[in-house]
Amino acid sequence: MTVDYSCLPKQQILCIDMKSFYASCSAVMLGLDPQTCYLAVVGDIDRKGSVVLAASPRLKKEFGVKTGSRLFEIPNDPRIKIVEPKMATYLRISTELTKLFHRYVPKEAIHTYSVDESFIKVDGTSQLWGSAWTIAEKIRDEMEREFQLPCAIGIGPNMLMSKLCLDLEAKKTGIAEWTYEDVPRKLWPVQPLSEMWGIGKRLERTLNRMGIFTVGQLAKYDLHKLEAKFGIMGNQLYYHAWGVDLSEIGAPIMEGQISFGKSQILLRDYKDKEEIKHVILEMCEEVARRARTHRKAGRTVSLGIGYSQDELGGGFYRSKTMSEPTNVTMDLYRTCLQLFEEHYRNKTVRQISVALSNVVDDDMLQLRLFEPNLWKKRELGYTMDAIRSRYGSAALLRSVSYTSAGTARLRAKLVGGHKA
Incomplete structure (x- = not known):
């Protein structure tokens, strides 16, 4: 069984992620460059076991400190700055960033997925601003110029594809775009399955026991068997492996994901x-x-x-x-x-x-x-x-x-x- 992409809607949706948002905001407040400084945001600097809420990209790369690490795991290095979160400030900045998106599209076309991640639908704006890629570049440049904050942007024909593009490519390159034609080459080789958005570790183990280890194997698996095993979720897993997502902007990508x-x-x-x-x-x-x-x-x-x-x-x-x-x-x-x-x-x-x-x-x-x-x-x-x-x-x-x-x-x- 294959999917006829010619029958599917081809929207232009941007998934925008503010890189290491908490750490980047705190760095800017201290007059530091978010891309080059060594900074960790820790829940409570007075508790050695406190959790790292965010780490700057360079701290992650050179010291291996990441979200979820503990304060006592951060090396005693004079270059590393450790700060407590400023949640009210982060929320205000997130609101201002949404206003930036509003310059390009109406509010109905913006979906704030989390404090540091948003979807925006740019269909019909090419006469004003150019292609989806051009709009992505404008947003990235304005964000850096006005807020000194870095971001990554994935572009796709639906919410799912833009999210996958962001997580699997744009976070490494800055901006990336996926089309349906890219699915076999870019999505199907993905493994482990937990790298695929919407598949957690427990679901991955279940799929592994069924002999499914890559997204491509999931796409080629018998749909009826997946539905018998997982119900409607099995249907969604199958079509998501093909890059198919019919949800409207702002709707949950996985049916039943609301909890x-x-x-x-x-x-x-x-x-x-x-x-x-x-x-x-x-x-x-x-x-x-x-x-x-x-x-x-x-x-x-x-x-x-x-x-x-x-x-x-x-x-x-x-x-x-x-x-x-x-x-x-x-x-x-x-x-x-x-x-x-x-x-x-x-x-x-x-x-x-x-x-x-x-x-x-x-x-x-x-x-x-x-x-x-x-x-x-x-x-x-x-x-x-x-x-x-x-x-x-x-x-x-x-x-x-x-x-x-x-x-x-x-x-x-x-x-x-x-x-x-």
Whole structure:
């Protein structure tokens, strides 16, 4: 089976990534060149185990320090500058960069994928600004001239192809463009599969067990077998291996990819089981609030527990699907407790994550015979959200947040999980 590309839309979409965004912004604020300085942005410079949030390109290349490294792993070299994040400033700069994109396209053609990555659709602008490549060069040059920030730009006929072009080529060359004709030569040789956007390590292992090790092998695999194994995700994996993506600008590239989650590395080791449960409850509250903010509810709850390095690492990540979608905090918490009790091995915990997926619109409420007040719980959540939105996230907290285990009061003072 092959794909007839002549029937597919050929858009002009740019995927723009600000290189080492946090590190580059901090470098500019210090009067340094982001491309040549040695700089690391660390969550808390007073904790040796604190995580590196971003590293300048030269620090990555010459010292091997990268995002996710620890403060104690950074060499003691006088050339290296270590700074704490300025999240509020980073967000302001990101907003200004979006305004730069708006010079070339209307706001409807801009999709901010993350604080440092955006998609823009430049169809129909050639008479004003030139080809997609020319627009990419203009944006890159203006970004460097006005903000002193470097970027990489991938160009493709759809969101998926522009993203793949960015990750697999443009991040090395600065600007690159892929067409459907490039798929066999540039996309199919990619391995390991986790290098392909949308395929994580766990999915890669599953595909490897099926005898699939390259994107080309995935493209040539039997579609019906993929659908039988993965459902609609199997269909998407197959067509993505051919570079096919029919999603509109701003829509999730992977169907069903929308989920709401929260992960945090704890400031200390947690050994007491009840203390761990207190943090899980706080995180369920935040995940449920995020879902309600988007008027969504979900059926699948996932809990991840990472053990301390003193326990030689390890942990677990397990999911459970409920019979009905929910965004009620205590529904999520009860499910997380079930997963916790089943899989926790009485080890020291240093990282916790909670996620809600299998998401649907929260526009219907299934009444339960033995829980007639369910609608009150649902509305209570929205009422609490309204109070927090007006008076701040710390305006209403659960009692566990005032115990020594609670982290919500500290996190309420942060922006994006880090110092403002």
